[in-house]
Amino acid sequence: MHDPSNSPFQLFYFGHLGRVAISEADRPILRQTFDTLVKYIGAAQWLGLLALDDLLESEPDPLVRNTLQMVTDGCDPELVAEVLHLGIVVDHATCLDLAQRLMVWRTAIGLLQGDSPWVIQNLLRTWVGDEVDWHKFPEMEEPPFIENPETSLEFLISLDETSCRAVLRELDEQELLHVILLGSQQVRSVILVSLGAYRRFRAFEQAKTTSLRLERRDIPKTLEHISFLQALLDRRGLS
Amino acid sequence: MSSDGLSTGFSTLVAQIQVDDHGRLELHYLLEKLRDYLYRLRSGSVTKAEIDDEIHPGLRQGLRMLDDGFPVELMGEIHYTSAVAAGATGTELAEQLLIWRSMQAAHHGESPNTACMILETICQGKQRG
Numbered sequence: 001m002h003d004p005s006n007s008p009f010q011l012f013y014f015g016h017l018g019r020v021a022i023s024e025a026d027r028p029i030l031r032q033t034f035d036t037l038v039k040y041i042g043a044a045q046w047l048g049l050l051a052l053d054d055l056l057e058s059e060p061d062p063l064v065r066n067t068l069q070m071v072t073d074g075c076d077p078e079l080v081a082e083v084l085h086l087g088i089v090v091d092h093a094t095c096l097d098l099a100q101r102l103m104v105w106r107t108a109i110g111l112l113q114g115d116s117p118w119v120i121q122n123l124l125r126t127w128v129g130d131e132v133d134w135h136k137f138p139e140m141e142e143p144p145f146i147e148n149p150e151t152s153l154e155f156l157i158s159l160d161e162t163s164c165r166a167v168l169r170e171l172d173e174q175e176l177l178h179v180i181l182l183g184s185q186q187v188r189s190v191i192l193v194s195l196g197a198y199r200r201f202r203a204f205e206q207a208k209t210t211s212l213r214l215e216r217r218d219i220p221k222t223l224e225h226i227s228f229l230q231a232l233l234d235r236r237g238l239s
Numbered sequence: 240m241s242s243d244g245l246s247t248g249f250s251t252l253v254a255q256i257q258v259d260d261h262g263r264l265e266l267h268y269l270l271e272k273l274r275d276y277l278y279r280l281r282s283g284s285v286t287k288a289e290i291d292d293e294i295h296p297g298l299r300q301g302l303r304m305l306d307d308g309f310p311v312e313l314m315g316e317i318h319y320t321s322a323v324a325a326g327a328t329g330t331e332l333a334e335q336l337l338i339w340r341s342m343q344a345a346h347h348g349e350s351p352n353t354a355c356m357i358l359e360t361i362c363q364g365k366q367r368g
Contacts, residue, residue, distance in 0.1 A: 014249075014251045014252050014319075015251050015255075017319065017320065017323055018251065018252050018255035018256070018323070022323075022324055022326060023326075115313075119313065119317075123317065123320055126317075126321040127320070127324045128324075129324065129325070132321070134300065134303075134309075134317060135303055135304075196307040196308025196309075197307040197308070198304070198307040199307075199308035200308075
């Protein structure tokens with residue numbers, strides 16, 4: 001996953017965002033951009049980037065086509081950001097134009113970073129003036145278990161909720177997904193009770209959309225991290 | 240987005256926002272509320288019922304997102320993008336920044352004292368502007 005630390009991306013994004021003022025007359029045009037982008041986000045989520053590439057060939061809007069083609073080409077997010085930033089500066093973009101570019105830009109960066117498709121769509125939805133309920137997550141099926149001879153996750157069962165939450169807070173998205181997929185039924189139950197609603201939804205969403213691309217080579221690293229956290233809790237007498 | 244990136248974007252936005260006299264009073268009122276929340280979030284004494292009863296919509300949303308486990312950088316982006324897209328005033332945007340920075344402090348377990356100093360600096364800066 002892309003690590004945007006120390007990147008100019010945020011500076012560009014927020015710098016431009018602060019200059020946007022949207023009028024009601026702009027909304028229908030932004031909705032067209034929204035509808036177009038949602039189509040491609042769905043294609044990328046369920047069919048993959050190759051299918052997205054095919055679809056883009058017939059896209060009439062050059063901004064959408066060229067930007068999303070950078071995604072299918074696997075460009076660095078920084079490069080995508082730079083191209084769009086330059087476009088805005090050189091073209092002296094109007095507010096509406098700026099808003100459209102930021103919508104396309106955020107979609108491209110989101111796809112490249114592996115952001116939640118639900119989050120990207122809802123961020124775009126705010127641009128067209130729709131009310132978004134950020135606390136109403138789509139229902140997701142619980143992912144299947146992965147056979148795992150390791151038992152290092154079982155210690156999570158013995159933790160009180162506060163300690164369990166403290167351990168889970170230390171895990172990034174991929175590590176959390178590993179733990180959910182690898183843990184026993186009992187471990188998973190404990191984790192799901194201790195997780196916030198968004199993290200639970202995100203883990204299930206990732207399990208559904210990235211299961212084929214699951215970074216199995218990183219599983220040992222996750223287990224190592226868990227063991228480290230267990231040792232930390234042991235030293236504090238909490239495990 | 241990383242917290243490094245958040246700081247960069249955050250500073251950019253702070254510099255851009257203009258607030259009028261009435262807005263400054265509102266920011267100070269919000270600041271006092273945030274100060275109280277920051278200390279109580281640190282001690283874990285903020286309940287879900289209390290969050291549901293919070294009357295400031297942006298603050299209520301921020302507290303709920305914190306509770307749901309949203310990444311704090313994403314939370315800030317959501318707050319700010321929604322405000323910009325809804326045509327928020329300078330004061331409303333500044334309020335979103337204060338809430339965003341507070342939720343970041345709570346999420347990262349920063350000292351409430353330090354976080355409040357940062358919030359006060361933002362408010363003072365807006366006073367001079």
